[in-house]
Amino acid sequence: MQVLSYLKNARRSMRHKLIGYMIVLAVLLVAALYAGLTLFGRLSSPKAEIKKALDLQMEVFQNDMESLWHNVSVMSILLSEDMTALLEDTLQQQGISFEDLDGNVEATKAVEDAMLEPLSQYVRQADCSGAFVVLESSMSDGDTADARSGLYVQRANAGRVTNNLLLFRGIASVGKAHNVMPHRKWAQEFHIGQFPNYAEHTVQAAAPIADSRRTTDLVTLPGTSEKAVLLTIPMIGADGTIYGMCGFAINQTFFSARYDQPSNLSRLTCLLTTESGDTLDAGAALMTYTEEGFCYVPPEALTVKPMSSGLVSLNGDGFSFVGMVKSLTAAKGDGTPHTLAVLIPKEDYNLAVAKNMMQTVLLSALLLFCAVVCCLYLARRYLAPVHRDLDRLRDEDRGGEQMAFSDFEPISATLLAQDRENEKIITTLEQEKQTVQEQAVQLLDKNEELQGQFEAAQADAQRLAYSRKSEIDPATYEMFLVGYDMLTPTEREILEALADGSSPRELSEQRNCSESTIATHRKNIYRKLGVHKAYQLKICIALLRQEREAQN
C-alpha cells in the first residue's frame, strides 16, 4: 500500500515523472542504436564474426589449393607425355624394347640421362617440391623384386627459392653429370613396397592418362621424416604398354613455405588432409600457417563435431580447435578424397566470444552511462533550474530578477502585478471591513436600543391587550377569529398592515394598486371580521398576536 501510495504521489511529482521519461528515452536511444548497428552489420554475434573470418580463410586456402592441384595436374599430363616420348626415343636409339630395359644398366643409365634434365626443368617450373619417374623395370639382379628404376629429383631446400636440386632416386653418376647431387638419403632405385597402392597408380591405369591421375595419402619419403602428397599419372606407350608412372610431390616444407596464408588471425592452421567419418587426420596432413603466426596442431586424428553456423569443433588429446572443413578434388579422375580444413585454437575462439560479449556489455554500459549522464546533465542544467524557478515563483517576490529562465519573467511580473492588485483589494476590503465592523457595532447598539424599545412596546402591547380585552365583546372577538380564518392571504396582509398603522395610501403604494382597491379590501375585511371600528380591529389583532406568542 505504501509503495502504491508512493507511486501515486510520484506520478504527481514533476521530478519523478521526468526521471521516468528520461529512462524511457535512454532505453529507446540504446535500442535505436543497437538496431542501427545491427542493420548496418556493425553488431553481430561473435560466432558469426568468426565464421565470416574462417569463411574468408577457407576461400583463400581453397583457391590456393585449387591453383596448386590444377597446376600439377595439368603439368603432369605434359610430364607423362614428355617422359614417355623420351623413354621411347632412348629405347629406339638403344635398339631395344621396353622389356629389354629390365636388368640393363647401361640402357637404364641412358634413359635416366635423357630424362634427368627435362625432369629437373619440370621441378623448377611446377608448383612442387619434386618430380619423379618410376619405370616398370629394374637394374637390380632380381633379389629385390619390388625394385624399380627411375628418377626422383627434388628441390635442395623446398623452403627457399633455389634452383639447386638433389637426386633422391636414380643413378648417382647421372645426377652428378647434370649437377644434381645425390640426396643424403639417396638410393638408386625405388622400392614399390614403400609406395602406397602402387598397382593402382600404374598397372591398373588405362588411357586416357588424364583420367588416370591419382593422389596418394601423405607418405613419408623413405629414410627421411619428410612427408609429401604425390600426384601420379601413368606413362602409357602408343601401343598401350604401361611404362610406369611419373608425377609430382608436394612435401610439407614446400607446402608451408609456398602457401603461407595471409590472415588477420593470430593463430591459424590450414590443413590438406583426409577425412574419415567424424575424424580428421592431422597426422596425415600437409599443414600451412599464417605469414606471421603459428598454431600447433598435434599430428593425430581429431574428432569432428558440428557446431552452429557451419563451424565444426575438432578435438584431440588435450587440444581443441574450431574451424571449417571442405572437400577437395585434386585432379580429374582422382578418387582419393581430400579435405581442406582451416583451424583456430578453441581457446582463441572462446576468447573471441568472450571478448565480443565483453565488448557488447561494455558498449551497453557505455551507452547507459552516456544516457544517464545526459539525463543527469539535462536534469542539472535544465530541469533543476526550471524547478528552482517554479519554487521562486512561489516566493514573495516571485523570483524577480533571480529567474534562471527569461521565459518565466513575464509570469513573475504578472504574478507580482496581481499580488499588488490583490493587496490593494485586501486593503480596501479591510477598510470596508473595519467600516462595516464599526457600523455593525453601531447597529448592534441600535439593535439593542431597538430591542429595548421593542421589548417595551411588547410590554405595552401586552398591557394594552390585557387592558383592552375587557373593552371588547368576547362574541365580537369570537366572530373576529371566525372571520379571520375566512380572510384571503391578501386580505390578511392588508389587515396586518392596517393593524400596524399603515394608511391606505401607503398600502396602495406598497402593493402598487389603487387606494380604492385597498378600500374595497378593507371593507371586505371589516365585513368578514364583523368589526366596525378601527380600534376594535386593532384590539382584536393585538389579542390574536398575544395568543399566538403565548402559544409559541
Added chain:
Amino acid sequence: MKKQGYAILMAFILVFALTGCGNKSLLSAKEPVELTMWHVYGEQAGSPMDTLVEEFNRTVGTEKGVRVKVTELSSAAKIGGFLLETQRDSAQEMPDLFTCHIGDAIALGEDKLLDWNDWFTETEQSEFVSGFLADGEADGKLLVFPLSKSTQLLMLNGTGFARFSAATGVTYDDLSTWEGFYDAAGKFYDWTNGTEPFCAMDYPIRAVELNALEHGAEDFYTEDGWYDFDNAVFKESWMQFARALAQGHIVVSDLYSNTQVMTGEVLSGLGSSAAILYYNDTVTYEDGRSEPMDLQVVPLPMTAGAEPLMTQAGVGLCAYKTTEQKAEAASLFAHWLTEKQRNLDFVTSTGYMPVRNGAFDSIDEVEFADPGYANLYAALKTMQETYTPLAEVRFNDYYSKVHALYDGLRQMQQELPQRAAAGEDVETLAEETWALFRSIH
C-alpha cells in the same frame, strides 16, 4: 610523522612492485608466443630435433605458452650464410632461434644475440662441459649455448672393407695412424685397379691441421686468419694429404662423403660423427648390385707416437634478441632441450657427443638398435678418453676461403690421378695443390 608514513607507504609499494616484476613471467598459455627456428640437425633427412620440437610444443610449450616452429633445415656449413643473407635483407625475418657456429654468431653481431649468461645461472652452467661453453663465448657473452658436439672420424663400408682386408691384410688397426691411413688408401686404390678411392674427406684441411699439430707444428695461423705457408711442418702435413689426393687414393667429397660411400664410389668417409644420421643400410653400386653397409666407425687417425688430437665441432643454440617475452621463451626452450636425459637421448640419436659433465659415461648404458651407432659411440668413447679436443678456429671469412680451397681441389682431383698414372711426378702434382692453397687469400 605524516611524511614518515608516506615514505614507508612508498617504500612498501616499490618493494611490492619490484618483487612482482622479478617473479612475473611474460609467458601465458592463453597468449602463446611463437619462436621460429632454423637448425642443422637432419638436413634433407628429417631430424630428431623436429621430434623434440614437436614434443616441446605438445607438453611444456602448451603449458607455458611457447610454440616453436621450425622454418628452415640447413647444414652447419650453410646456415651462417643464410642467416647473414637474411639479416641483410630487410624483407626477410630473422629466426628467433637458430643453431650455428660461434663465428657465424659473431658475424651477426654480438649485440643482436641473447647472452645466455643472463638466462642460465652459474650453477646451471657448471653442469655443462666448460670447454663446450667456452666455444660459444665472445667478449664474455655466452652467445652459442652448447646442445651437442661432434668430432671427425672415419666411417667405412664394412662389407667392402672386409673384402679388402681379406685380400690385402689391411685391418682397422692400420687406420689408427695417418701413416697407416694413407698407406691403406694406396693399397685400396691399387686393389681396385685405380677405379675407386679409399676415402672421401669432408673437411680435409682439419685433418691436415691436426696431423701438423701432432707433429709438433707451432701456430700456423696468420693474423689475418689464414695459414702461414712458410710453416714447414704444416706444409709436410699438407703434402702427405696432397700426395694421396694426387694419386686418387683419397678425394675431397663432392658434397657429403656419406653419399659417396652409399653409392660405392669410395670405401670410407672421413667426416662429422653426425653424418651417421644419413647413412643407409645398404651400399648400391651403379651396376645395380647392392650389399649391406655394415657401417664401421674408427677414430680419427693420429700421428704415431704423438698425443692424439680431435676436432671439437658442433653448432650451438643462438637466440636473436627481440622482445623480453621471446627471450624468456627461448630460455625455456633451451633449458628444456638441454635437460640431462633429453640431451643424452638427442645426441645419441644424431651421432653427437653430449654436452653435460659426465654424460658421456651414461652412453655406456644406452642400447643402440643400430649397430652402426654402437660402433660410432665406441669410437667416440675411445677418442673422448684418449684424444685432446681442439676447438675450431673462428676467423672472419675463414670458411669461405676453405670452401674455395675445396672447390679448387675438387677440380684438380678430376685430372691429377690420371696425370699421376701417366707418370707425372706425384711430388710435383702435390705441389700444384699447395700452390692452389697458397693462391687463396
